[in-house]
Each structure stands twice: as C-alpha cells, then as structure tokens.
Amino acid sequence: MFGDLLAQPVRPALGEKGAPPDSLAILCAWADEIRAGHLGVRANADNGADEALARSRGAEGIGLCRTEHLFLGPDRLPVVRKMILAVGEEEEAAALDELREVQRGDFAAILEAMDGLPVTVRLLDPPLHEFLPDVASLDLKAAIEGLSAEEERLCEAARNCKEQNPMLGTRGVRLGVVKPGPYAMQVRALLDAAEARATAGGHPVVEVMIPLTVTGEELARARSWVEDAVAEHPAGRLEVAVGTMVETPRAALKADELAARADFFSFGTNDLTQMTFGFSRDDVEARMMSLYLERGLIPANPFQTIDQDAIGELIRLAVTRGRAVNPALKLGVCGEHGGDPASIDFFSRAGLDHVRCSPYRVPIARLAAAQAVLAMPSR
Ligand code: PEP
Ligand code: MG
Secondary structure (H helix, E strand, C coil), rough: HHHHHHEEEEEEECCCCCEEEHHHHHHHHHHHHCCCCCCCEEEECHHHHHHHHHCCCCCCCEEEEEHHHCCCCCCCCCHHHHHHCCHHHHHHHHHHHHHHHHHHHHHHHHHHHHHCEEEECCCCCHHHHHHCHHHHHHHHHHHHCCCCCHHHHHHHHHHHHHHCCCCHHHCCCCHHHHHHHHHHHHHHHHHHHHHHHCCCCCCEEEEEECCCCCCCCHHHHHHHHHHHHHCCCCCCCCCCCEEECCHHHHHHHHHHHHCCCCCCEEHHHHHHHHHHHHCCCCCCHHHHHHHHHHCCCCCCCCCCCCCCCHHHHHHHHHHHHHHHHHCEEEECCCCCHCHHHHHHHHHHHHHHHHHHHCCCHHHCCCHHHHHHHHHHCCC
16 A cells, blocks of 8 residues: 555645645655545644644544633633623523624634534533632632622622532533523524635534533434524524534443434543543542552553543444444544544544544644554455
8 A cells, every 4th residue: 555655746745835745744644545534633622723723734624622712711701701690581692692792703713714624613511610710719808808799799600600529510411401591602603603604605514512411312402402593593504413422421321312313423532531430530630640550550541541441342332332323423532532542543443433632633643543544454
C-alpha cells in the first residue's frame, strides 16, 4: 500500500496555501489516505477561533461543541444568571431571547469556520450552580459587608441549585426535563445560525447531541424537542441529525433502546470512566492516581488511556447492541481518550466511525488512526 502512496504526488499541507509542505503535513496526508473511509478525526472545540485551528490541522468536523463554555464568557454570564433568576414565564422568555441572540452569533462563527463539515453541538450539560457564585464566599461577604439585592437573589438561587453530588444530579438531559427553556433556545439559535449560513451560500451541517441520556424515553423526549424546534422554525425543514452521548454504564447497556431514537452515539469516555470505576474526575486524579500507578494497582491512568477491560467491554457491547437496532448509527468518541494513540487503536478495533479530540491533538489522532487501520487484520 505504501508503494502506491509513495508513487503519488504529495498533497499540499492542509490549510497552508502556497507554503511547502513540512514533513508532518506529508505524513498526515499519507495517514489520511490510509484511514479514509475507516476512521474519521474530528475536533472538540467551542468557538470559531478553535474551530479554524482545528480545520487547519485537518479536522474533518467538530465532534463536540461544549455549549456551556460559551455561557461562561464574561459578557454571557450575566445573561445566563438573568435566565436562572427569572421569575415567571415573561421574565424567563426575555432572558432566553437575549441569550438566543448571543448564541446565534456563537454558532454563526462556528458554522462559518467549519462550512461544509459536520458540527456536533451538545446542548447544555453542567449543573446550573456552575453558573452561579459560590455560596460560601457570598455568605462571607454577607457577614462582612452585606449583599446587594442582586447578590441576595444570586445567593438564594445558588442555595436552591446546590446538590450533594452535582455530577450525578440535575445535569445533562435532566436539565432539559426540569427546565426546558434553555434547550429549546439553544436549538433555535443553532437553526437561526444554520439558516443564515445557508442563505449566505454556505453549507451548514448540523448535529445536535443530547448529554447524559440514560433511557430511551429520555432520548425520545429530547429528540421531540429538537424536531419540534425544527418544524416550527421559519426557515422550514432543515436537516438536523440528533444523537446522544453514551457516558453512563446504563446508557451503554441499553444502547439498543437509545439507538432506536438516535442518528449517532458519541461515547463520553470521561464520564463513562468516572461512573464505571466510581473514580471522581475531580478528586481521584489529584489524590490517588499516582499512588495507584506506582503500586501497580492499575496499569495506566484510565482517564488518559481507555481501560479496555471494562470500559472497552461496555463500548463493544454498546456498538453491537446499537448497530443491531440501527445499522446506520454513526459512532464516535469525544472523551479525552479520542486523542490518545493506544485508545484510538482500541476504538478502531471496536468499529467506531470517528474519534474526536482537542484541535492540538488532531495531527496525532490522524497518524494514530492510520496506524490503527493498518494494524487491522482484514487489511
Ligand atoms: C465525556 O464525559 O467524555 C465528555 C466528553 O463530556 P464532558 O467531559 O464535557 O463531561
Ligand atoms: Mg460527559
């Protein structure tokens, strides 16, 4: 196979107009030939600048746009808080309209940077308290100098949103069930941006991803929110694929239920690792991972390199059960493992269609994906 490739003229480096291709670009171009039709490489990125970087490094689409990162910008946070604090439908609708406006701009920049390539937008995932100030520091301020009326309201909201185990609490699709407004707003803003892009002569390819789904009923409900928004949108029917993250053991085990309602799955291997090992992502790595590695209790950090024994078994099982129900189901991975060569080899053998990683890891993923394809026994 290399003989054929070496006989071909080298393609110019991606995104570098006129510049002589450097050796990495040549290698990556060869790798692309090898993995074409087997294992795609997309990037995880949340803004137009990162997306442009990802594209210049050869990403074939955006695999995960974490929309919460857009909400955390200093100009966005006050509007998000307005939405959380809103009393009554009218106030909430006004705050959501304001957010729709800024999200539309965010999505427009993303779709422009990735024109013609698929962009997977994940609806809001984190618990709402992440957008509110810390209760303890507000309590301290209250004791020392008192709080403004606005701060009093924020403090009360933060207390109401506080959960003992927020990573297992009101987050992901559950947010959409408990507070439907933000999800509907995000889908509408995305449709607005896609319509504007298409009107300008572009080719938006949009996918909406639902986080943390664990039952078929949840996904059916979430899918209907997206489909209703598409049907009601003034642009008329836009093509929007709807899929889900598979990031809990239940979701993997019940992949057949989910696949009946999904166009694609993306394995959220960060959460899947956390929830299957029962290792908190926030605590275990810092406190005990190095000790566990030193003492040989685990062979590698499972947050970096996929644990093929257990997480791998869940993924293989979900692939088989999902495809049995929906043979057209597209399968990807968007946890940190999507940029790790050893994990990419596993994902290739498990039959995934693409991996998704940070823009900086895209060249590594392109090379690792080609190596994984070359190592496949059928070749
Ligand atoms: C994951 O859980 O693997 C994932 C990509 O989602 P996040 O890291 O945002 O929870
Ligand atoms: Mg996750």
